[in-house]
Amino acid sequence: MIKDLSTLINNKIPFWKQPLFILRVIIIVGLVYIVGHLTIQYFCEPKVTAQTINLRDMPTPKGHIIEKLAYGTRLKVEKKNVHTKWWRVKVGHHQGWVASWLIHQTKYRAINSLAEATIVLDPGHGGIDSGTIGLHGAMEKTYTLPTALAVAQLLRSKYSRVILTRQSDQSVSLSKRPKIANMDKATLFISFHFNSAGKKNAAQGFEVFQYHQNARKLAQKLNNNFVNLPLVNRGIAFGDFEVLRDNQRPAVLIEMGFMDSTHDFKHIKSKIYQRLVARDVVRGITQYVH
CATH class of the missing domain: 3.40.630.40 (Zn-dependent exopeptidases)
Incomplete structure (x- = not known):
């Protein structure tokens, strides 16, 4: 009996190998990853530094203006057309297209097309x-x-x-x-x-x-x-x-x-x-x- 108890003590599972501890580590790592990913995504999202730009329903100056985006607006980019340079973005509940070359034109104000x-x-x-x-x-x-x-x-x-x-x-x-x-x-x-x-x-x-x-x-x-x-x-x-x-x-x-x-x-x-x-x-x- 004493031998069996001694064996049990000597063979005790280290705390870092216990299932509950492992689960906690997985949860913490997951949270760190999610928070880090969202933080990086937030700071990588382009921000409008023009005075205003147009959000249009089509990637063309002939498209209907959905909204005028003001200085400081963050854009969630969903698609970039490498040829036309128009980007499909999401802003709040609105989705549309912006002329990417205007996003950082600090003196630009959307007056005409x-x-x-x-x-x-x-x-x-x-x-x-x-x-x-x-x-x-x-x-x-x-x-x-x-x-x-x-x-x-x-x-x-x-x-x-x-x-x-x-x-x-x-x-x-x-x-x-x-x-x-x-x-x-x-x-x-x-x-x-x-x-x-x-x-x-x-x-x-x-x-x-x-x-x-x-x-x-x-x-x-x-x-x-x-x-x-x-x-x-x-x-x-x-x-x-x-x-x-x-x-x-x-x-x-x-x-x-x-x-x-x-x-x-x-x-x-x-x-x-x-x-x-x-x-x-x-x-x-x-x-x-x-």
Whole structure:
């Protein structure tokens, strides 16, 4: 009997191996994990540092505004679209979409839809493709890029998301340009070009081209706002160009003057003209997205 008691004492289960102790440890570890996870999740949730942004029912500036989210609002991100940069978020009982590039724009206030637009600007030609050759051997590609950059700078100052098909003198295939707009589900696409009549001073002026009917409104808004340009307005025309034909987004191509016109080329090569184009284009885009 004494031997059996001694054996029982010697074989006593250590407290850390007892079922109740193990259960308590599991509960404590679980609670620590849950609290830690929730704490990390809370501090990792993006917080709106813009003055206000729109929560919309669709990932587009055309979507209905569900709510205006104020500075300091925390967003529970449910889905991120890596192409469009729109995020599906939950705020309280509301679920919707926000333009992610505006969340931390501290000076931004949701006044209009322009800032929520994704705009693809296409400086025509580039690299080995010089485009048309104008007066004094001037190459079209030399002027399409600074014109598009002037538009991009003005749009970005208004917080729009701008994508350029090229940002330097590089070759970009015609097929790739509309694909960029299609992949990012761009709000609109504008291709910048300059024309040539094949004979000196045979023609002059600027012209807006469209292919698909979904670009008609965009073409009209742009053309109606070209009021400050010192060139002849040749209106809107149908243009069977690959960058328009293969584009699923509202897309236009603008011929901003004739490279072989003495009158037009004088303006084409000036920075003042590029700024005038930028101002009128942005005004037209602003009216289009509303």
